[in-house]
Amino acid sequence: MDISAHRHAAVQQLTDRQLLSDTQPLCGVLDLDLIAAQVANLNAVYPPAGSPKALHTIAAKAAPLGAVLAEVAALGMGCEVASPGELALALDAGFAPEQIVFDSPAKTRAELAQALELGISMNLDNFDELARLDALLDGSAPLAPVGLRINPQIGAGTIDALSTATATSKFGIGLTDPGNRTAIITAYRTRPWLTQLHVHSGSQGIAFEQNARGIAAVVALAKEINDTVGFGQVRTIDIGGGLPVDFTNDDGLPDYQPHRDALEEIVPDLFSGSLDIVTEFGRSLLAKAGFIASSVEYVKYMGGRPIVVQHAGVQVAPRPVLVPTEWSLRVEVYTEAGQLKTGEYAEYDVAGPACFAGDLIARERPLPAVAAGDIVVMPDTGAYYFTLHYSYNALARPAIYACSGVTTDTPNWYVVRPQQSVEEIVAEAGVSELIAI
Numbered sequence: 001m002d003i004s005a006h007r008h009a010a011v012q013q014l015t016d017r018q019l020l021s022d023t024q025p026l027c028g029v030l031d032l033d034l035i036a037a038q039v040a041n042l043n044a045v046y047p048p049a050g051s052p053k054a055l056h057t058i059a060a061k062a063a064p065l066g067a068v069l070a071e072v073a074a075l076g077m078g079c080e081v082a083s084p085g086e087l088a089l090a091l092d093a094g095f096a097p098e099q100i101v102f103d104s105p106a107k108t109r110a111e112l113a114q115a116l117e118l119g120i121s122m123n124l125d126n127f128d129e130l131a132r133l134d135a136l137l138d139g140s141a142p143l144a145p146v147g148l149r150i151n152p153q154i155g156a157g158t159i160d161a162l163s164t165a166t167a168t169s170k171f172g173i174g175l176t177d178p179g180n181r182t183a184i185i186t187a188y189r190t191r192p193w194l195t196q197l198h199v200h201s202g203s204q205g206i207a208f209e210q211n212a213r214g215i216a217a218v219v220a221l222a223k224e225i226n227d228t229v230g231f232g233q234v235r236t237i238d239i240g241g242g243l244p245v246d247f248t249n250d251d252g253l254p255d256y257q258p259h260r261d262a263l264e265e266i267v268p269d270l271f272s273g274s275l276d277i278v279t280e281f282g283r284s285l286l287a288k289a290g291f292i293a294s295s296v297e298y299v300k301y302m303g304g305r306p307i308v309v310q311h312a313g314v315q316v317a318p319r320p321v322l323v324p325t326e327w328s329l330r331v332e333v334y335t336e337a338g339q340l341k342t343g344e345y346a347e348y349d350v351a352g353p354a355c356f357a358g359d360l361i362a363r364e365r366p367l368p369a370v371a372a373g374d375i376v377v378m379p380d381t382g383a384y385y386f387t388l389h390y391s392y393n394a395l396a397r398p399a400i401y402a403c404s405g406v407t408t409d410t411p412n413w414y415v416v417r418p419q420q421s422v423e424e425i426v427a428e429a430g431v432s433e434l435i436a437i
């Protein structure tokens with residue numbers, strides 16, 4: 001798939017359809033063909049009926065958009081959820097309960113009871129959560145697979161906030177902390193219904209080898225549990241998500257093959273045929289399939305610096321604005337008619353609409369000559385960006401569109417989420433008068 005050809009065609013069609021306007025100057029776009037290509041790559045590299053058997057789930061938090069999740073469900077995937085809201089979204093989108101995995105580090109009793117009742121697979125975060133589940137089960141066994149989330153404590157990647165497997169990160173049960181290994185084995189020995197182990201040690205900034213080492217630690221634990229109980233009680237390893245995405249170019253969609261190659265080399269036991277896997281990829285399925293587009297409102301000069309004022313700022317892209325060194329995005333400029341502008345005219349700051357000075361999507365970025373009315377595009381924002389909305393300045397959640405067939409003569413465009421209305425913003429701001437309680 002030629003990602004840039006898809007995006008250039010989509011921007012052209014966006015302008016042809018006048019989807020950017022004075023009242024809707026900002027939107028997000030997801031290309032359904034690129035999403036389908038990613039799902040196909042994942043299914044080809046880890047065939048669902050292969051060895052190991054694989055249940056692929058999409059991490060709902062990467063794109064909690066009903067119609068997009070419904071498309072992914074129609075492609076045969078499952079869904080990983082981490083809150084009652086995401087669970088409801090997944091059920092609404094048409095995922096069957098047996099295709100849903102519920103992970104969250106803070107499950108309440110009510111959430112645990114609901115998952116039990118619906119027959120949804122769960123990964124428990126800690127021993128106290130396991131005790132809560134015991135109390136709810138009251139001696140019976142859950143319908144769906146239940147596992148414990150393990151932190152293999154293998155160390156950080158290049159992004160601290162996304163490193164889930166350091167000695168002190170907040171998720172799961174620390175495998176190397178004193179006493180835990182024995183306690184985990186005892187937990188499984190005394191509960192034959194604990195048939196799964198979960199590890200999500202990868203994310204943006206974690207190398208394949210490091211991710212594989214975390215999975216290897218958990219596969220070794222599964223073997224130790226199974227040797228102790230004398231049969232293959234642990235049948236499934238939920239290996240999480242975390243395939244990194246290259247935000248610097250259009251060279252290709254993220255490929256799951258190197259992920260598998262690293263696992264085959266470092267965790268050969270995973271391919272012995274005795275274990276199944278669950279995957280929970282998010283960013284790698286969606287990032288390259290989406291972009292943010294905004295009309296340029298003004299171009300101004302400050303102390304000699306040219307500044308592009310447009311509508312994508314901290315409200316849709318908090319990470320690039322607040323942590324620019326780790327989350328830099330590319331910026332493209334198109335004419336009002338949707339034609340890509342090329343060349344480097346000056347080093348621009350690309351500012352968003354929010355009322356704080358740091359609301360810059362890019363700083364001193366070489367760009368072609370930008371004029372008011374042009375369109376600024378941030379590629380690779382199909383995962384997380386439409387999720388991370390930040391209500392600062394009561395800025396509207398932008399419209400999200402989906403498209404398919406953009407490089408053919410008969411492209412299709414769809415509304416995924418209308419722009420948030422001013423009435424909705426007011427309603428979200430709480431009640432209009434204090435309510436005594």
Ligand SMILES: *Cc1c(COP(=O)(O)O)cnc(C)c1O
Nearest residue numbers: 059200203241242280281282283
């Ligand atoms: C966020 C998350 C994922 C998805 O991670 P990506 O880096 O987007 O692939 C998978 N599993 C769990 C438990 C998560 O928290």
